[in-house]
Amino acid sequence: MQTIDSYIIKSSAQFQSNQEHMASLLNQLEKHLAEARYEGPEKHIQKAREKDKFLSRERIELLLDRDSPFLELLPLAGIGRDGFGPCGTLVAGIGLVSGKICLIASNIGTKKGGAIDHATVQKHQRIAEIAWENHLPVINLVESAGVNLPEQENIFNNAGTMFREITRRSKLGVPTISIVFGSSTAGGAYIPGMSDYAIFVKDRAQVFLAGPPLVKMATNEDAKAEELGGAHMHSKTSGVSDYLAEDELDGIRKAREIMEFYQPESPQAADREVKPPQHDPEEIHGIVPPDIKQPFDAREIIARVVDDSAFSEFKPDFGSTLVTGYAHINGFKVGIIANNGVLFSDAANKGAHFIQLCNMHRIPLIFFQNITGFMVGKKYEQEGIIKHGAKLINAVANSEVPAITIMTGASYGAGNYAMMGRMYKPRFLFTWPNAKISVMGGEQLAGVMDIIRRAGGKTVDEEQLAADKKALIEDIDYKSTPYYSSGHLWDDGVIRPSDTRTYLSICLEVIHLQQIDSSRNFGVFRM
Structure with missing residues (x-):
C-alpha cells in the first residue's frame, strides 16, 4: 500500500488558527467531561x-x-x-x-x-x-x-x-x-x-x-x-x-x-504487525478549520489514523468527493469511506460499489462523516441524483459488516443517512467537538423559511420576519451542536480528534471478538 503524503504546512497562519480554535473547543469538552465525572x-x-x-x-x-x-x-x-x-x-x-x-x-x-x-x-x-x-x-x-x-x-x-x-x-x-x-x-x-x-x-x-x-x-x-x-x-x-x-x-x-473461567468465542487476530502512523495524530487539530463550510482533505485525517499512514485507495480518479479505500488500524483490515465534499452521483455510485466489496470480503467499514448532503439543482436532478443517492443509502442500510462512524464535521440531510448515521446502526459512533448535525445549517433553513413566507402572497412584517429568522438560526445552531447530540444519545461520546485512532483500535478489538458476517444481498438498486 502507498503511504499518504501530507501537504499541510504546520508553520502556516491557517494551521495555527485552526489549532487555536480546536484548543478552545477541547477546553469546552473537558469542562463538560468534568461535569460528567461529578x-x-x-x-x-x-x-x-x-x-x-x-x-x-x-x-x-x-x-x-x-x-x-x-x-x-x-x-x-x-x-x-x-x-x-x-x-x-x-x-x-x-x-x-x-x-x-x-x-x-x-x-x-x-x-x-x-x-x-x-x-x-x-x-x-x-x-x-x-x-x-x-x-x-x-x-x-x-x-x-x-x-x-x-x-x-x-x-x-x-x-x-x-x-x-x-x-x-x-x-x-x-x-x-x-x-x-x-x-x-x-x-x-x-x-x-x-x-x-x-x-x-x-x-x-x-x-x-x-x-x-x-x-x-x-x-x-x-x-x-x-x-x-x-x-x-x-x-x-x-x-x-x-x-x-x-x-x-x-x-x-x-x-x-x-x-x-469465562471462555469467549474465538476472537479474530489482527492481520499484521501494528505500526503507528507516520504523521502525528495531534496535527489533526491544525487541519480541521473552524468554519464547517470550509473543506479539508480527508486523506490528511486518514494519514494520521491508519497504520503506517498506508492507504490503498479505491477509484482515486472517480467520484472525487468521496474517498474510499483499504487500510489497517491496530493491525486489523478496514475499508474507509470519507467525505471530501458534497455527494454527486458518481461519488454515490462509487460508495455503493465499495460497500458491496467490503461485504464480499468481510471487511469492517469506517465512515469519516463530513457531509453537507447530496448535490441539488436542475442539472443534477435530471441526471438522477435521487436514484444514485438511493443506491448508496441502500448499500449502507443492507450492509452487514460492522461499521464505525466518526463525525468529523458537518452531518446534514440525507448525507447523514448515506454516511452511516445513528439510525443505520453502526456498531459505534463518535463525534468530534467541531461537528454539527441537522437537516441543514441554521442560515440555510432560515433562508428557506424566508422564501416560503414571502411566496405566500401576504404582506410580510419585515421586523417580525427578521426576529423569527434570528430565533430560528439560534435554535437550529444550538440543537446541531455535538453536546445536544450527545445529550440525546445520538452518538456514543464526543472525543478529541487526536484520540480517534485509539478509539477505533479498541472498537475494532471488540468487533473482532466474533466472526464477521457479511451480506451479498441488497435491495433493488434503481438503475
Missing part, C-alpha cells in the same frame, strides 16, 4: 466513605486489569436536558477484566441514590445494544434506588429492556455478573435476579421488590429490610445471591475470579 454532593460522598464504600468510578478502577484501557461510553448522556445532568447516574464503558474484554456498568449511588432518570435508562438501552451486537460479557456494579418516580412515564415502558437483554445474552452464552453494593429496589431487583452470577456484599446489599413501607401498605405485614432483601437472607435462604462477599473488595475479587 458523583454527587460532598455530604453523600462523605457518608459513603464512613461506611467504607468506594465510589462508582473507583469500583471500576479496582475491577479492571492493571493498565487496562477504559473506553467510556456515553459520558455526556443527559447534558442540557431535564434530569440528573451529564452522565446520568451510570458510568459505562469497555475494558479488560481477567484478560477478557467486558462492558462495565456502574451505578453512581452517591448521586440521587443512583436513581434512574430518562437519560440513564436510554444509556442502559444503548450499552445493552452494544453488548448484544458484540457478544460482550457485562459486569454490573449495582447500587440504585430504582426509577426516578417523577419521570416514570418516560422510563417505565423502556426500562424492561434492561432485563430482557440480560437473558438474551445469556441465551448466547454471554454472561452477566452483578455485584450488589447497596440498595437495588423494585424493578432494579431483577438486575441481579436475572444475571448469570449475583454477588451480594454482606451487610450492604438490599434487594427486594418492595421495601418495608410498601410491604406494610400492601399487606399490613411488618418486616425489616434484612428479612426482605438482605445479603445474608438472599445467600442462605432465597438463593437469589450466588456469592456472599465480605466487603466491596471481596465482591470485586469474586467477579474477577468468575471472569477467569
Whole structure:
C-alpha cells in the first residue's frame, strides 16, 4: 500500500488558527467531561466513605486489569436536558477484566441514590445494544434506588429492556455478573435476579421488590429490610445471591475470579504487525478549520489514523468527493469511506460499489462523516441524483459488516443517512467537538423559511420576519451542536480528534471478538 503524503504546512497562519480554535473547543469538552465525572454532593460522598464504600468510578478502577484501557461510553448522556445532568447516574464503558474484554456498568449511588432518570435508562438501552451486537460479557456494579418516580412515564415502558437483554445474552452464552453494593429496589431487583452470577456484599446489599413501607401498605405485614432483601437472607435462604462477599473488595475479587473461567468465542487476530502512523495524530487539530463550510482533505485525517499512514485507495480518479479505500488500524483490515465534499452521483455510485466489496470480503467499514448532503439543482436532478443517492443509502442500510462512524464535521440531510448515521446502526459512533448535525445549517433553513413566507402572497412584517429568522438560526445552531447530540444519545461520546485512532483500535478489538458476517444481498438498486 502507498503511504499518504501530507501537504499541510504546520508553520502556516491557517494551521495555527485552526489549532487555536480546536484548543478552545477541547477546553469546552473537558469542562463538560468534568461535569460528567461529578458523583454527587460532598455530604453523600462523605457518608459513603464512613461506611467504607468506594465510589462508582473507583469500583471500576479496582475491577479492571492493571493498565487496562477504559473506553467510556456515553459520558455526556443527559447534558442540557431535564434530569440528573451529564452522565446520568451510570458510568459505562469497555475494558479488560481477567484478560477478557467486558462492558462495565456502574451505578453512581452517591448521586440521587443512583436513581434512574430518562437519560440513564436510554444509556442502559444503548450499552445493552452494544453488548448484544458484540457478544460482550457485562459486569454490573449495582447500587440504585430504582426509577426516578417523577419521570416514570418516560422510563417505565423502556426500562424492561434492561432485563430482557440480560437473558438474551445469556441465551448466547454471554454472561452477566452483578455485584450488589447497596440498595437495588423494585424493578432494579431483577438486575441481579436475572444475571448469570449475583454477588451480594454482606451487610450492604438490599434487594427486594418492595421495601418495608410498601410491604406494610400492601399487606399490613411488618418486616425489616434484612428479612426482605438482605445479603445474608438472599445467600442462605432465597438463593437469589450466588456469592456472599465480605466487603466491596471481596465482591470485586469474586467477579474477577468468575471472569477467569469465562471462555469467549474465538476472537479474530489482527492481520499484521501494528505500526503507528507516520504523521502525528495531534496535527489533526491544525487541519480541521473552524468554519464547517470550509473543506479539508480527508486523506490528511486518514494519514494520521491508519497504520503506517498506508492507504490503498479505491477509484482515486472517480467520484472525487468521496474517498474510499483499504487500510489497517491496530493491525486489523478496514475499508474507509470519507467525505471530501458534497455527494454527486458518481461519488454515490462509487460508495455503493465499495460497500458491496467490503461485504464480499468481510471487511469492517469506517465512515469519516463530513457531509453537507447530496448535490441539488436542475442539472443534477435530471441526471438522477435521487436514484444514485438511493443506491448508496441502500448499500449502507443492507450492509452487514460492522461499521464505525466518526463525525468529523458537518452531518446534514440525507448525507447523514448515506454516511452511516445513528439510525443505520453502526456498531459505534463518535463525534468530534467541531461537528454539527441537522437537516441543514441554521442560515440555510432560515433562508428557506424566508422564501416560503414571502411566496405566500401576504404582506410580510419585515421586523417580525427578521426576529423569527434570528430565533430560528439560534435554535437550529444550538440543537446541531455535538453536546445536544450527545445529550440525546445520538452518538456514543464526543472525543478529541487526536484520540480517534485509539478509539477505533479498541472498537475494532471488540468487533473482532466474533466472526464477521457479511451480506451479498441488497435491495433493488434503481438503475
